[in-house]
Each structure stands twice: as C-alpha cells, then as structure tokens.
Amino acid sequence: MNIVVCVKQVPDTYSERTLKASDSTLDRDAADAVINELDEYAVEEGLRLAEAHGGEVTILSMGPARAADTIRKALSMGADKAVHLVDDALAGSDVLGTSAAIAAVLGQVGFDLVILGSESTDARTGVLAAMLAERLGVPQLSYANEVKIDGTAITIHRLTDYGYDTVQASLPAVVSVVEKINEPRYPSFKGIMAAKKKPVTVLSLADINVDPGEIGLASAATQVVSFAKRPARQAGTIVTDEGDGGAKAAEFLATQKFI
Ligand SMILES: Cc1cc2nc3c(=O)[nH]c(=O)nc-3n(C[C@H](O)[C@H](O)[C@H](O)COP(=O)(O)OP(=O)(O)OC[C@H]3O[C@@H](n4cnc5c(N)ncnc54)[C@H](O)[C@@H]3O)c2cc1C
Numbered sequence: 001m002n003i004v005v006c007v008k009q010v011p012d013t014y015s016e017r018t019l020k021a022s023d024s025t026l027d028r029d030a031a032d033a034v035i036n037e038l039d040e041y042a043v044e045e046g047l048r049l050a051e052a053h054g055g056e057v058t059i060l061s062m063g064p065a066r067a068a069d070t071i072r073k074a075l076s077m078g079a080d081k082a083v084h085l086v087d088d089a090l091a092g093s094d095v096l097g098t099s100a101a102i103a104a105v106l107g108q109v110g111f112d113l114v115i116l117g118s119e120s121t122d123a124r125t126g127v128l129a130a131m132l133a134e135r136l137g138v139p140q141l142s143y144a145n146e147v148k149i150d151g152t153a154i155t156i157h158r159l160t161d162y163g164y165d166t167v168q169a170s171l172p173a174v175v176s177v178v179e180k181i182n183e184p185r186y187p188s189f190k191g192i193m194a195a196k197k198k199p200v201t202v203l204s205l206a207d208i209n210v211d212p213g214e215i216g217l218a219s220a221a222t223q224v225v226s227f228a229k230r231p232a233r234q235a236g237t238i239v240t241d242e243g244d245g246g247a248k249a250a251e252f253l254a255t256q257k258f259i
Contacts, residue, residue: 001055001149001171004111005046005079006102006132008036009063009070010122017122023217024224025092026122028064035070038117040077040184042177045147046115047078047185053149056080058109062090062101068200075195076187082200083109089205092217095123099131101215104208106136111172113154118143118176129176139169145180 011017011031020027046057059074059082061067071082085105093101106114114136119126133140141147146157154173158165159180187195205212213219239248253259 001050001053002058002110002112003046003050003055004058004060004106004109004114005039005042005074006114006116006128007039007043007059007061007070007074008117008120009033009061009067010036010120013037013121019224019227023092024227025217028066033066033070035073036117036120036122038119038121038177038179039074041179041181042115042117043074043077043079044182044184045177046113048182049113049147049149055112058083058111060102060105060109061085062093062098062105064091071200072195073187075198075200076192077185078187078191079198081198084200084202085204085208086202087205087212089212089216092220093215094220094222095125095128095131096221097215097219099128099135101205101208101210102128103132103135104210105203106132108208113149113171114174116174116176118178129174133174136172136174139173141167141169141173141175144175144177147175147177147181 010033011026011028012034015031017031018027019025050057057079059071059079061071062085065086067086068084071084075082083105085101090101114132116129129142130140141154141156143158144156145159148155152171153168154171154175155166155168156175158167205215237252239245239252250259
C-alpha cells in the first residue's frame with residue numbers, strides 16, 4: 001500500500017507568533033518551527049497501517065527550505081522517504097492554493113491513502129483534507145479516531161457529540177485523523193540516524209506543472225486586511241470574603257451578566 005502523509009511545519013505554539021507588517025503573512029522566521037502536532041498522529045497511523053498491510057510511507061510537505069527539519073523528524077519516526085515541495089512562489093498561499101499544489105504532487109507521486117491531521121495549529125482552517133479529496137476525485141473520511149483497511153475497503157470510526165460514526169469507502173482515499181487515534185512513537189537514536197540517509201525528493205512548481213501565477217499571496221482568494229495584537233489581559237477582580245463573599249461573587253456575576 002502506498003501511503004502518503006502530509007506534514008506541515010508550524011510555529012511553536014509556545015513561541016510569540018507575529019504577522020509581518022509588510023504583507024500580513026505569518027512571520028515564520030520569527031518563531032521556532034515544529035512539526036504540526038496532529039501530524040505526528042498522522043505519521044504514526046501511516047506507519048501502523050504499513051506495518052499491518054505492507055507498503056511504504058511517504059512524507060509530503062509544502063514549505064520553505066527549513067521545513068526539511070520537520071521532514072527529517074517524520075522520517076526519523078520510521079517513514080521510508082519524503083517529498084518536499086519548496087518554491088518562493090508558494091509564500092503566502094491560502095488553503096485553496098495549498099490544496100492545488102499538494103494535489104498536483106499527489107497526482108504525480110501516486111497514492112492509495114493520504115493521511116493528514118484534522119487541522120494545523122497556525123491557520124486551523126481544517127479544510128485541506130476535504131479540498132484535496134475534491135481535487136483528486138477520491139473519498140474523504142474525516143476526524144478518524146480509528147482506521148481499518150480490508151483489501152480496498154477503508155473504514156473509520158469517528159467520535160461525535162451524539163456518539164460515534166462508522167464511515168466506509170474504497171481506496172484510494174484521503175483521511176484526516178484526531179489525536180485520540182494513537183500514541184505516536186518517539187524516534188529512536190537508530191531512527192534519527194537512519195533518517196539522515198532516507199531519500200527526500202525536492203520539487204518546485206515547475207516540476208509539478210503548476211503555474212506560479214495561480215499560487216501564493218498575489219493570487220490568494222483570501223487577504224488579511226488588518227490585524228491587531230490581542231489586548232493585554234485585564235487584571236481580575238479580587239473579592240475579599242468578610243462573610244459576604246458569596247453575595248459579592250453573585251453581584252459580580254450579575255453585573256457581568258453571567259447570571
Ligand atoms: C494565521 C493564519 C491564518 C490563515 N487563515 C487562512 C484563511 O482564513 N483562509 C485560507 O484559505 N488560508 C489561510 N491561511 C493559509 C493556510 O494556512 C495555508 O494555506 C495552509 O498551508 C493550509 O491551511 P491549514 O494549515 O489551515 O490547513 P488545515 O486543513 O488546518 O491542515 C490540516 C492538515 O493539512 C496538512 N497541511 C496543511 N498545510 C500543509 C503544508 N503546507 N504541507 C503539508 N501538509 C500540510 C497537515 O497534515 C495538517 O494537519 C492562514 C495562514 C495562517 C498562518
């Protein structure tokens with residue numbers, strides 16, 4: 001089975017994340033960069049399915065040159081090889097543009113199953129999986145907390161507010177996973193060393209026949225027209241209980257229209 005796992009490099013959530021004044025895009029160089037949290041679960045699920053059903057796991061990432069570190073991290077978990085789509089013209093792509101570029105790579109490298117995290121921690125649009133499935137003309141199974149493969153049938157289990165869904169489709173397909181699906185393995189020292197030798201194919205937009213004019217900030221369907229820092233957190237109200245703490249707290253909640 002040919003499994004492709006999409007992995008995004010994102011700013012560390014504990015770093016200060018800022019948008020550039022020049023073009024309102026995320027200043028990725030200003031923050032530490034890490035693998036998107038949910039993508040470690042996506043890589044782990046890919047590895048488990050390949051171990052159970054045979055086949056290869058390919059990591060696919062679209063990002064600047066420094067995304068190579070994130071790709072190596074995914075390879076050190078045990079993936080076999082990787083594809084890195086890197087091109088200056090990709091900068092500032094919105095999710096429509098990102099989906100066009102990644103779908104073009106998937107069309108070129110081929111796949112039986114594409115696995116993604118259900119959302120990234122920086123943009124959180126949570127729609128890339130659906131857009132890829134639409135562009136590739138294959139089924140999408142989303143928010144999976146369990147994935148089963150039986151021949152060419154794929155079945156997922158999805159937790160919902162009202163219980164759970166069992167969704168089935170035929171491969172090839174796109175699946176997005178949630179963090180409850182597994183426990184990602186930690187890269188072993190052997191895995192980290194082996195990752196240095198694993199093949200990474202670096203592709204540009206020309207390599208995938210995508211017109212740079214259709215991608216990137218200039219042709220994005222969405223524009224950030226303004227942004228502002230979140231106001232500093234206000235100091236809380238301190239209620240001193242002199243036997244009337246309950247009344248004061250109730251009065252405070254009433255003035256805040258909480259009750
Ligand atoms: C702060 C911020 C706000 C943004 N707001 C918008 C917006 O409102 N509308 C819009 O169209 N675009 C927006 N973008 C751009 C959008 O983030 C990118 O196009 C992004 O690459 C795809 O969207 P996502 O991360 O939200 O995808 P999601 O659907 O949230 O990501 C789900 C999964 O897709 C995979 N994935 C996402 N990006 C990549 C990648 N580059 N390479 C490999 N795998 C990937 C990962 O597996 C990830 O877990 C925003 C970007 C930022 C930084």
